[in-house]
Amino acid sequence: MRTAIHFGLYDQASTSYSCHTCYTRSSIGRLKSSISIHRDVSGLVRRQLQPVAAAVAKEAKGQSVAGKKEAHKIFDEAIITVRSGAGGRGEIAEKGEGKKVPNFKYRAGSSLPKQIWLPAAQPADGASGASVLLVADPALDNLLHLHEKKSYSAKSGVAGNPELGSRGPRGRRMEAPRTQPLKLRVPLGTVVKRKRGGALLGELTAAGQTLLVAPGGRGGLGVTKPAPSQQPRGRFVEQEEGLVEDTNWALDAEGAPGEEATLHLLMRVVADVGIVGLPNAGKSSLLAALTRASPDIAPYPFTTLMPNLGVLMASTQPDVQQDDFSDFDINHLNGSSVPDVAAPILADMPGLIQGAHAGRGLGRMFLRHLRRTRGLLHVVDASADDPAADYLVVRQELALYNAEYCARPHIVALNKMDVDDAAQLREEVASDIMAAAKAMQRDWRDSALPQPALPEALVHVSAVEGTGIAPLREALQSLLQWASL
Numbered sequence: 255m256r257t258a259i260h261f262g263l264y265d266q267a268s269t270s271y272s273c274h275t276c277y278t279r280s281s282i283g284r285l286k287s288s289i290s291i292h293r294d295v296s297g298l299v300r301r302q303l304q305p306v307a308a309a310v311a312k313e314a315k316g317q318s319v320a321g322k323k324e325a326h327k328i329f330d331e332a333i334i335t336v337r338s339g340a341g342g343r344g345e346i347a348e349k350g351e352g353k354k355v356p357n358f359k360y361r362a363g364s365s366l367p368k369q370i371w372l373p374a375a376q377p378a379d380g381a382s383g384a385s386v387l388l389v390a391d392p393a394l395d396n397l398l399h400l401h402e403k404k405s406y407s408a409k410s411g412v413a414g415n416p417e418l419g420s421r422g423p424r425g426r427r428m429e430a431p432r433t434q435p436l437k438l439r440v441p442l443g444t445v446v447k448r449k450r451g452g453a454l455l456g457e458l459t460a461a462g463q464t465l466l467v468a469p470g471g472r473g474g475l476g477v478t479k480p481a482p483s484q485q486p487r488g489r490f491v492e493q494e495e496g497l498v499e500d501t502n503w504a505l506d507a508e509g510a511p512g513e514e515a516t517l518h519l520l521m522r523v524v525a526d527v528g529i530v531g532l533p534n535a536g537k538s539s540l541l542a543a544l545t546r547a548s549p550d551i552a553p554y555p556f557t558t559l560m561p562n563l564g565v566l567m568a569s570t571q572p573d574v575q576q577d578d579f580s581d582f583d584i585n586h587l588n589g590s591s592v593p594d595v596a597a598p599i600l601a602d603m604p605g606l607i608q609g610a611h612a613g614r615g616l617g618r619m620f621l622r623h624l625r626r627t628r629g630l631l632h633v634v635d636a637s638a639d640d641p642a643a644d645y646l647v648v649r650q651e652l653a654l655y656n657a658e659y660c661a662r663p664h665i666v667a668l669n670k671m672d673v674d675d676a677a678q679l680r681e682e683v684a685s686d687i688m689a690a691a692k693a694m695q696r697d698w699r700d701s702a703l704p705q706p707a708l709p710e711a712l713v714h715v716s717a718v719e720g721t722g723i724a725p726l727r728e729a730l731q732s733l734l735q736w737a738s739l
């Protein structure tokens with residue numbers, strides 16, 4: 255028996271994915287390992303899952319199995335509740351009386367007094383409760399670890415204790431030890447919103463950056479309990495109007511409660527260039543050729559289920575057959591010196607299909623990751639039936655999702671130039687793409703939205719043979735320098 259799962263139809267039929275369809279990394283791993291491809295009667299490519307012994311075993315145990323939707327677990331989103339610690343209670347000293355103690359400096363015959371008056375230690379304040387901080391950790395690339403638990407509570411502050419710090423000089427206010435904040439690690443590019451109301455609390459973009467999401471409760475004050483005959487009476491406390499007598503001494507000793515907040519964490523990939531294109535265009539193959547990343551590459555659509563990042567390497571060796579692509583054209587960028595851009599990051603995105611902006615395929619789930627990119631690399635399969643139409647589909651999807659994406663500078667990589675058909679039509683395809691880009695610009699002329707940009711460069715490449723990779727790398731670096739001007 256085959257366990258058929260409609261994992262995605264490539265072409266017009268809608269896919270089983272929606273914005274709310276989410277898989278854990280482990281389930282994605284299981285899915286990938288058990289996918290086979292076949293064509294259904296209508297000729298559309300379907301992928302099916304093979305029954306997996308492990309999945310059957312898990313099912314028997316009542317655990318989730320491959321292909322079944324698991325609980326809400328999206329790698330780039332998490333909803334957590336954080337609670338900061340309450341402040342520790344301040345010490346309530348019964349009586350503030352001192353006592354006489356022997357003077358250790360006294361020597362026989364000295365004029366020093368034999369005994370000295372030691373004032374009572376001042377009551378100790380309680381420590382503040384621990385705050386909850388989010389810390390941007392460059393080693394993380396997802397929020398999956400925050401799905402393990404729904405709520406995170408920080409420690410309460412310790413109560414004011416006369417024993418704590420008792421080695422300090424008498425008469426000084428004693429400090430309770432500080433409570434260490436609870437630090438939750440998040441990946442770079444995490445946007446933090448309050449779940450209720452959606453108020454933006456902040457965004458963590460730099461390594462080590464912290465965001466205070468729940469401050470710890472203030473520690474209670476140390477107070478001296480007044481004699482019953484003198485109540486209500488307490489100590490003087492600093493208030494806005496100056497030093498006032500505090501009659502509410504018992505309340506002052508209470509620590510403030512901690513705060514609770516339910517947060518919506520949203521991760522946006524922090525990358526300089528987003529690699530976009532139809533499924534199977536060779537985006538992941540190009541990422542692998544340009545960087546040290548080793549994304550999954552396979553001859554079926556939607557191989558990439560979540561963005562892969564890679565650092566654009568500086569060219570060290572001349573490309574194989576680089577001269578074959580002498581028509582490399584980087585338009586107005588041509589001739590500009592190659593900039594010294596510090597390690598740009600490329601993000602290989604899941605394939606986009608027509609209707610992606612409205613939620614078809616995987617597109618919409620990931621399109622927001624392009625927001626932080628400065629430029630785009632459109633990968634077009636030059637061996638396809640109509641590469642210019644493919645390019646236009648992706649451009650239009652981007653424009654419909656966010657017109658600003660389409661206005662960003664971009665480069666077109668005409669991939670699979672090793673295929674005979676593609677090589678024969680190389681000039682024709684390049685000019686078709688330029689014509690399509692110009693036509694799109696004309697269509698958008700009357701719109702008040704940002705206008706679609708023309709390609710900054712058209713580069714013929716073959717990710718498989720490694721041709722054209724050096725010019726593409728140069729074009730990307732020029733694009734980034736230009737985009738940051």
Ligand SMILES: Nc1nc2c(ncn2[C@@H]2O[C@H](COP(=O)(O)OP(=O)(O)OP(=O)(O)O)[C@@H](O)[C@H]2O)c(=O)[nH]1
Nearest residue numbers: 533534535536537538539552556557558605717718
């Ligand atoms: N002949 C040839 N095949 C290529 C080239 N680049 C990629 N391919 C093949 O095209 C298929 C798809 O490549 P991927 O890199 O997985 O494509 P993708 O755009 O990342 O696909 P999705 O992740 O599904 O969107 C694989 O079988 C690759 O081997 C190329 O330059 N020439």
Ligand SMILES: [Mg+2]
Nearest residue numbers: 537538557558
């Ligand atoms: Mg891919």
